[in-house]
Amino acid sequence: MTYLSRIRINPLRSPSRNLLGNARAMHSIVMHGVPGDATGERILWRLDADNPHRPWLYVLTHTKPDWTHLIESAGWPGAEGEHAHIADYRPLLDKLRAGDSYAFRVTASPVQNTKAPTKLTQAQKDRAQERLDAAQTTGRRPRSLRLGHRTAAAQMNWFTERTPGWGFRIPATEIEPQVPGIELDDSLASEVLIRNRQRLSFGHGTSRSTKHPVVIHTATFEGRLEITDAQRFTEILLAGIGPSKAYGCGLLTLAALPAA
Template identity: 35%
Template sequence: MHLTRFRFNAARVGARRLLSSPQILHAAVMSSFAEIPPAAGEGPRVLWRIDANSRAETYLYIVSPDKPDLTHLVEQAGWPQTGRWDTYDYTPLLARLAEGDRWSFRLTANPVHTARRTDDEPTKITAHVGVRHQTDWLLQRQQRAGFTILHKPPDRRHLPEGDEHELVIHNRRQLAFGKTGQRQRVTLMTVTYDGLLEITDPDAFRRTLTHGLGRAKAYGCGLMTLAAV
């Protein structure tokens, strides 16, 4: 497995075009591989995420079984004369993950649920729009995903309820973009979670890091990255 980071030159038209549509950026990411990546369900998949810390610091992160070649992104949306990308061997980190390890994490996800207005109406996938429901979406998946989000000490909680965890939700976005071959536009709610976690099941957690969490993985959701606490 490999972890790759690429910095966009947001002043370029090509960068703005790629960043404006998850569909276009997904195609650009997938064309970074000489061999066709495995389909979902057949092993670790290609995951990607955009981190926009500021207009001058917009990064693309990719986790993939094979090394990507981002020459086309450098030419279209980077610095062709001086820009590169960084790819690291992700396998040693994955191998040493152990129960009880604590990490800082970031995850951009598509928190949704199924709902219907009447009993005879078919269920429909609906986005969670409230912060509390978006928080609950992640908490409901943490055990199966091999981790638990740490609790705050009581003296650091600012609310009587809903503020128990070391978790911040930000960059809540409603995206709308066209999809190739379809007239109807795709709408997508994405949120970014920053927090602290403890590993409870290393094997399940490794799967989370390499297979993604939640839906809309093709559109920049599901990739969790780690940093030392």
């Protein structure tokens, strides 16, 4: 079984502010929502805080979760209404077909692997030197350095170039004709936009946390997609997109398109 949960977060409470500002802390409390040992289960989550007064947490699990602890510490435990909605994901997965179109949203961590990095921060230079020193010690070739894309254009290119391998495509925009004398670039010529971009930084929770904090550049993509390979697309929905999944990246969610 697979379950998609949506949980209300109260941003005014002290524990909530810690969770909202620290992806590592949010990952920890999400993992505690699954009974037993969750280390062997791929759990995807995403925080949607478009409205900072009403943030929502989405979580995809293969085990039915219990969010009582999260509601009590970071929600509205005494308020009316539904605090956490847990839905069986299988009905959606079973009806996916090639050619179907959906509205979508995903927060991802666009990255590149390079052996010739440029414009590095001091922390990245330190990491690159450590890898070079390790390679010289072992006699192996230096490993590539994984760097986050930091511009909107690079992040958009990262996303659109990979959609064929994820089992879907982004349709061309239906805005016709184009404004005379103005040419739309690639990011504006398809049904996708970047809704939000962030730079996340937090410690490892180890002795290395001060010297080498975790730094993630994220982008939230949303728009319209068309399924081209239902089997591959289903795999992507369950496994997530890109790296940094433990820190709120990779969960792609769907919604019905508004009626024409």
